[in-house]
Amino acid sequence: MSLLPSMIEIVRDNWLLLLVGQYPNGPLGGIAATLILSILGIALAFPLSVVMALASLSPWLALRWPVMALVYITRGVPLLLIILWVYFVLPLLIGHSVPAFATMLVTLVGYEAAFLSEIVRAGIQALPTGQMDAARALGHSRLGAMRYVILPQALFNMIPSILSQFVSTIKETTLGYIINVPELTFAAGQINNRLLTKPFEVYFILAISYFIVCWTLTQAINMVERRIAAGRTAGPVAVSALPTTAASVSGA
Amino acid sequence: MKGFGLMAVLLNPEFSRMLVHGVKMTFIMFIGSWLLAMSLGMLLLAIRMLPSRIASGFVAIYVSYHRNVPTLVQLMLWYFGISSLLPDSVQIWLGDHNGEAVFAVIALGLCQAAYFSEDQRSGLRGVPRGQWEAARALGHSYFAAMTYILLPQAVRNAMPALVNHTVFLFKNSSLAMAIGVAELTHAVKEVENQSFRTFETYLIATLVYLICSLLLMWLGHHLEQRSRLAGAV
Numbered sequence: 001m002s003l004l005p006s007m008i009e010i011v012r013d014n015w016l017l018l019l020v021g022q023y024p025n026g027p028l029g030g031i032a033a034t035l036i037l038s039i040l041g042i043a044l045a046f047p048l049s050v051v052m053a054l055a056s057l058s059p060w061l062a063l064r065w066p067v068m069a070l071v072y073i074t075r076g077v078p079l080l081l082i083i084l085w086v087y088f089v090l091p092l093l094i095g096h097s098v099p100a101f102a103t104m105l106v107t108l109v110g111y112e113a114a115f116l117s118e119i120v121r122a123g124i125q126a127l128p129t130g131q132m133d134a135a136r137a138l139g140h141s142r143l144g145a146m147r148y149v150i151l152p153q154a155l156f157n158m159i160p161s162i163l164s165q166f167v168s169t170i171k172e173t174t175l176g177y178i179i180n181v182p183e184l185t186f187a188a189g190q191i192n193n194r195l196l197t198k199p200f201e202v203y204f205i206l207a208i209s210y211f212i213v214c215w216t217l218t219q220a221i222n223m224v225e226r227r228i229a230a231g232r233t234a235g236p237v238a239v240s241a242l243p244t245t246a247a248s249v250s251g252a
Numbered sequence: 253m254k255g256f257g258l259m260a261v262l263l264n265p266e267f268s269r270m271l272v273h274g275v276k277m278t279f280i281m282f283i284g285s286w287l288l289a290m291s292l293g294m295l296l297l298a299i300r301m302l303p304s305r306i307a308s309g310f311v312a313i314y315v316s317y318h319r320n321v322p323t324l325v326q327l328m329l330w331y332f333g334i335s336s337l338l339p340d341s342v343q344i345w346l347g348d349h350n351g352e353a354v355f356a357v358i359a360l361g362l363c364q365a366a367y368f369s370e371d372q373r374s375g376l377r378g379v380p381r382g383q384w385e386a387a388r389a390l391g392h393s394y395f396a397a398m399t400y401i402l403l404p405q406a407v408r409n410a411m412p413a414l415v416n417h418t419v420f421l422f423k424n425s426s427l428a429m430a431i432g433v434a435e436l437t438h439a440v441k442e443v444e445n446q447s448f449r450t451f452e453t454y455l456i457a458t459l460v461y462l463i464c465s466l467l468l469m470w471l472g473h474h475l476e477q478r479s480r481l482a483g484a485v
Contacts, residue, residue, distance in 0.1 A: 075469075078425075171322035172322070178429075203329040206328075
């Protein structure tokens, strides 16, 4: 058994396929497609999630209810089943067939928006209520206070959570394999089908590839998180220098 | 185009048999991998607590691997990869005895164990240090202090995260379809292929998953309420 040499050989023969798929001669695939899919997915889901978070915090039941229902459905149904739904419904809605990549992107945007909206909502609710009160007292409208006072702080505090959602998205793009989206897992499947006799080596290479990408990102996120936490502990020094009132004690 | 006919799917003996079998497999996989994940997660936590750098380093690598590699890839590595390294006789035996379900339970359980052990670890970190010192001062051994004093409190702290990951495990059991386990999502694809009633079959599966997930969330919330100390926030 010589696992390592044969794994090195597989990587040497197929590194281009693992990186970009069959790109110049076919659709973009491999790690490149995985990353593009996740970046687009999070980038498009983010604005949607802020709108959903604001709706779920709104005083109007008509806005709150549909969003909460949507969030519960996304939390309660497997992503795989949602992919199958979109795969089936999207062509019916548009009237012509949709490429697998677009199907996966639409699914990810909807799915991630629901999870991100919960993160954003928690971030808004974690801020002291005094922030809203102060902004309102200074003459901001509710929406103005949200836009200029609450959201900038909440979103800044939420950066680590949003980034770890990005790592989850990278892992979720693997499900595209089921509907034949040409991404990293799909590329490994192609290699495995060609070699036939080395499944362990191929799938171990696949696992290591994902590990390298996600682990590096996780370390980077931890660094960002420490920076933000350091900024936050440095902040309240000025506040704690102020005379403590009963209100601020109960607020903490 | 046929009209909407939920009953056409549900009343067909063949289709309903496949769906019921799918639900059964989903539950077997969920319960099997949950038990594996919970016991292994506790074991990992115990190893991590040992005063040995090597032991805690090993657990850290285990957790990091299982959290940074997609669950689907772990499933494929077990089913296509690791199974091929086994001796022929074992492979044949597994082929005759639903090997794919066995590997799915192992892969899902090992993966989720990493999450469960991390949840419990952060729960344990939330228990004040004085609890440990007091338990030891009262004459409890390391093991007794862990089992009777610290872990019950840690589980209480970790409850919301554990419930959340339990729901995730239930949903992730659908991934076993990719390696050919005849669970609910797999059954739905089969029924859809034969009946051409895509909308109805997907709707049935969605409702089953949704109701079970919501029940799990409700149960978890109920447990959280019950395990909460009187007066604690």
